[in-house]
Amino acid sequence: MAIISTVPTLLALFKIKKGIDKGYAMLVLANPLSRIKYLLSFLIISVVNAVVMIFVAGLGLYVGQFYSMDTPLDFNMVIQSAIVYIPAILSFVGIGTVVIGWGIKLTTLVYAYLAYTFLVNYLGTLLNVKDWMKDITPFEHIPSLPIDDFTSGPMITLLLIFIILCVIGAFGFNRKDI
Structure with missing residues (x-):
């Protein structure tokens, strides 16, 4: 569910690419609007989209299991086990922001990394994937609630990675020639 929820989040973020390609961004940025605020508008929509999705x-x-299980x-347990994945989704938003800021033509690589994450996390044991290949995906570090105990360390680390990547991406976007 979490990896599938990442796709619309990235789609909302990468709408900025369509605006740049079609020339809409140039029209909007001709007004007294900073590039950071322009990028931030897409980033906020993407973050809200991640939480909602x-x-x-x-x-x-929850509804499915409520009507099918005795x-x-x-x-609370079902919702907590879902929202614990928000930092992993946001780490993909951070990667997308870096791509927007420094190499907007590389957006396909973010989707390729998401596909890699899906394959490694869900088919990793079947394909005998090595542990280090799983460890480079953000979803591998999220505790599987309610089976595992909740640990906040990986979640805080992923949130810090998200913030750092967004700052790096915003810095690049601010210098970008549109």
């Missing part, structure tokens, strides 16, 4: 996915999972799981 994973919450809706968790809610759908003893359904607790609502």
